[in-house]
Amino acid sequence: MTWLVPLPVILPLLGAGLTLMLGRRPRLQRAVSTTVLSAGVVVAATLVYETDRNGPQVLWIGAWREPLGISLVADRLSALMLLVSTVVTLAVLVYSIGQGMTGNERDTPLTIYHPTFLVLAAGVSNAFLAGDLFNLFVSFEMLLFASYVLLTLGGTGARIRAGTIYVIVNVVSSMLFLISIAAVYSATGSLNLAQLAVRIDSLPSELSLVLQLLLLTTFSIKAAVFPLSFWLPDSYPTAPAPVTAVFAGLLTKVGVYAIIRSQTLLFPESPLTDLLLWASLLTLVIGILGAVAQTDIKRMLSFTLVSHIGYMLFGIALGTATGYAGAVFYVAHHITIQTTLFLVLGLVERRGGSTSLIRLGGLARLSPVIAVLFFVPAMNLAGIPPMSGFLGKVSLAQAGIDVGSPLAYGVVAAGMLTSLLTLYAVAKAWNLAFWRTPEQAHEMARTLSDRQLPGALEVIEHRDHVHIGSGTFGSRDTDEARSILDEDDGSNQDLHQLSRQGLLPTRLPRTMVGATGGLVAVSLSLTVVAGPLFGFTQQAADDLLDRDVYIDAVLPEDSR
Amino acid sequence: MTASLSLILAASAMIGCGIYLVLERSLTRVLVGVVMLGNGVNVLFLISGGPPGRAPIVDESDASAMSDPLPQALVLTAIVISLATAAFVLAMAYRSWQLTGHDDVQDDVEDRAIRRLAAADAASDSYDLSSGEGEGELEMPEEEGSPA
Numbered sequence: 001m002t003w004l005v006p007l008p009v010i011l012p013l014l015g016a017g018l019t020l021m022l023g024r025r026p027r028l029q030r031a032v033s034t035t036v037l038s039a040g041v042v043v044a045a046t047l048v049y050e051t052d053r054n055g056p057q058v059l060w061i062g063a064w065r066e067p068l069g070i071s072l073v074a075d076r077l078s079a080l081m082l083l084v085s086t087v088v089t090l091a092v093l094v095y096s097i098g099q100g101m102t103g104n105e106r107d108t109p110l111t112i113y114h115p116t117f118l119v120l121a122a123g124v125s126n127a128f129l130a131g132d133l134f135n136l137f138v139s140f141e142m143l144l145f146a147s148y149v150l151l152t153l154g155g156t157g158a159r160i161r162a163g164t165i166y167v168i169v170n171v172v173s174s175m176l177f178l179i180s181i182a183a184v185y186s187a188t189g190s191l192n193l194a195q196l197a198v199r200i201d202s203l204p205s206e207l208s209l210v211l212q213l214l215l216l217t218t219f220s221i222k223a224a225v226f227p228l229s230f231w232l233p234d235s236y237p238t239a240p241a242p243v244t245a246v247f248a249g250l251l252t253k254v255g256v257y258a259i260i261r262s263q264t265l266l267f268p269e270s271p272l273t274d275l276l277l278w279a280s281l282l283t284l285v286i287g288i289l290g291a292v293a294q295t296d297i298k299r300m301l302s303f304t305l306v307s308h309i310g311y312m313l314f315g316i317a318l319g320t321a322t323g324y325a326g327a328v329f330y331v332a333h334h335i336t337i338q339t340t341l342f343l344v345l346g347l348v349e350r351r352g353g354s355t356s357l358i359r360l361g362g363l364a365r366l367s368p369v370i371a372v373l374f375f376v377p378a379m380n381l382a383g384i385p386p387m388s389g390f391l392g393k394v395s396l397a398q399a400g401i402d403v404g405s406p407l408a409y410g411v412v413a414a415g416m417l418t419s420l421l422t423l424y425a426v427a428k429a430w431n432l433a434f435w436r437t438p439e440q441a442h443e444m445a446r447t448l449s450d451r452q453l454p455g456a457l458e459v460i461e462h463r464d465h466v467h468i469g470s471g472t473f474g475s476r477d478t479d480e481a482r483s484i485l486d487e488d489d490g491s492n493q494d495l496h497q498l499s500r501q502g503l504l505p506t507r508l509p510r511t512m513v514g515a516t517g518g519l520v521a522v523s524l525s526l527t528v529v530a531g532p533l534f535g536f537t538q539q540a541a542d543d544l545l546d547r548d549v550y551i552d553a554v555l556p557e558d559s560r
Numbered sequence: 561m562t563a564s565l566s567l568i569l570a571a572s573a574m575i576g577c578g579i580y581l582v583l584e585r586s587l588t589r590v591l592v593g594v595v596m597l598g599n600g601v602n603v604l605f606l607i608s609g610g611p612p613g614r615a616p617i618v619d620e621s622d623a624s625a626m627s628d629p630l631p632q633a634l635v636l637t638a639i640v641i642s643l644a645t646a647a648f649v650l651a652m653a654y655r656s657w658q659l660t661g662h663d664d665v666q667d668d669v670e671d672r673a674i675r676r677l678a679a680a681d682a683a684s685d686s687y688d689l690s691s692g693e694g695e696g697e698l699e700m701p702e703e704e705g706s707p708a
Binding site: 138145155157160161163168172175179299 | 563578582587590594597598601604605607608610630631634637638641644645648649652655656659660665666668669670
């Protein structure tokens with residue numbers, strides 16, 4: 001069944017070409033992209049079954065002799081990642097079709113949206129399947145270029161501002177990736193991962209440490225590991241809802257996948273365990289503190305995204321089978337849950353006119369469907385038993401306690417704290433946006449803006465500062481600060497005012513709600529199938545640690 | 561493995577200049593920086609290909625005298641990608657100029673909020689920093705945990 005392996009890459013690329021040609025026929029375009037991505041789900045599911053039964057599936061493209069060509073490899077880890085990512089991309093595509101048919105066409109020009117989205121899907125699949133470093137680089141570039149276009153769709157001021165930073169950070173990280181590839185090639189004379197696994201072992205340890213650090217830094221920028229995560233919370237929230245959803249779900253996880261693959265296959269005897277543990281601890285804590293401070297749900301969720309990368313990094317840093325199993329499980333859980341939440345926020349934005357906590361209120365009564373769709377994944381994200389978020393966190397904590405070093409205990413504690421603070425952040429969002437009445441929200445926003453001026457003055461007087469004339473200065477600047485914070489919202493009115501004027505749609509497109517509901521169901525089903533899934537990730541982790549499974553499947557004995 | 565010293569110096573000079581330019585405020589300079597970085601990295605690949613040799617065409621020259629073709633293939637791919645990057649950054653610089661009249665990279669939301677709030681609270685520690693705004697200095701990314 002090795003012929004199945006390239007399909008998740010080829011199908012979306014062909015689809016991208018087709019949809020580009022069909023730019024003037026939106027209906028046909030939608031049909032093509034949905035078919036292609038549905039086929040991707042079927043192929044990925046078959047690959048999961050195949051790899052579980054028959055071991056890694058390897059295809060040498062163009063039938064070159066073994067160490068020469070480009071190889072695509074699907075083992076248990078790749079196949080699982082493929083399956084989750086294709087399911088999520090399909091759901092997001094259906095959602096965006098629902099949004100595009102009734103939404104503002106100028107914001108998301110449909111003709112470019114479909115081809116770009118398919119290229120993104122192809123890039124993500126290729127990254128999971130790549131059997132050599134340069135192919136991994138090419139797939140990163142594919143998905144990054146698609147993401148540049150998607151992030152700056154429509155070219156509005158806010159998106160160009162956020163897009164600039166995003167593009168430059170990623171271009172620099174790509175350069176770093178190229179530098180690491182050049183270094184790896186001059187050290188070993190190969191880029192094939194299986195061959196590298198054999199050859200890096202015989203390098204002097206300082207040299208392999210340099211290579212490991214170069215690759216880790218590159219992938220950590222993509223995966224948004226603190227302190228390389230600063231670009232993420234600024235750039236993601238400005239994009240259209242489905243785009244943010246697919247970015248948040250998939251792009252950082254591709255980085256996490258690359259870290260898992262390179263750490264297990266190339267550098268099994270890692271001297272960097274402590275460094276990675278510290279990085280995961282800081283990512284967890286600093287990310288979630290950022291989330292608690294936010295007043296916009298989109299920005300809050302972007303910070304929780306950064307924070308929860310720390311959980312996966314923790315599992316990787318431990319380097320034990322249970323650690324990797326927990327990390328892989330958490331990746332699968334987090335892809336679905338984070339995408340779902342951003343999709344729900346798209347619904348909230350449509351129904352409530354904003355995602356700012358200052359403006360929203362009473363959504364639970366206005367739209368109970370959205371409330372349920374938000375509540376379930378939000379609790380899952382925070383890790384309320386018995387949902388998959390809880391199971392993932394418990395398994396990681398268990399892995400940490402098994403290792404038992406003081407630092408590992410420290411990260412376990414940080415993980416618990418993060419889980420609590422996540423609960424606090426989503427509960428705050430729930431209380432403000434869903435539970436209070438719109439009138440309360442309106443009153444609070446008014447008193448807040450009335451009080452801001454004397455408040456700022458008080459601080460100045462309280463500290464006995466001589467700048468008495470700075471009163472006018474202060475008020476203007478706090479107003480400006482608030483307007484900057486809300487600049488992505490457009491209108492300056494809260495939910496209460498908007499609904500009084502009848503400016504909000506009362507009905508939501510059924511496809512959008514359906515796609516979101518479908519993803520919520522998928523995320524809940526992860527809880528139901530948690531037992532078999534854990535068995536699967538456990539085996540995947542065993543394969544990762546026993547590198548011979550991968551190496552034997554890719555290279556015959558004589559061509560190493 | 562032997563490596564040419566002049567290539568190493570050329571690569572490090574280009575990468576150094578590239579990094580300096582990427583840290584600038586103006587997108588056009590950043591673009592030049594990105595292009596220089598890309599070229600510097602491509603020279604690094606030439607170094608990794610080992611000593612120069614004859615054209616790597618089968619039957620034309622002896623296999624031992626050939627230069628390593630793989631890094632050259634990689635460089636070709638990298639050149640194509642940096643071309644696309646340059647085009648995209650140019651387009652963004654142009655769009656930014658259309659929208660705001662300049663192509664400076666703007667502060668992110670948190671940075672600006674913190675600076676305005678600091679300006680409002682003249683007694684704050686970051687007040688002095690904030691009063692120097694608009695000098696074209698690159699801000700350090702603020703800590704995520706700071707109040708919005």
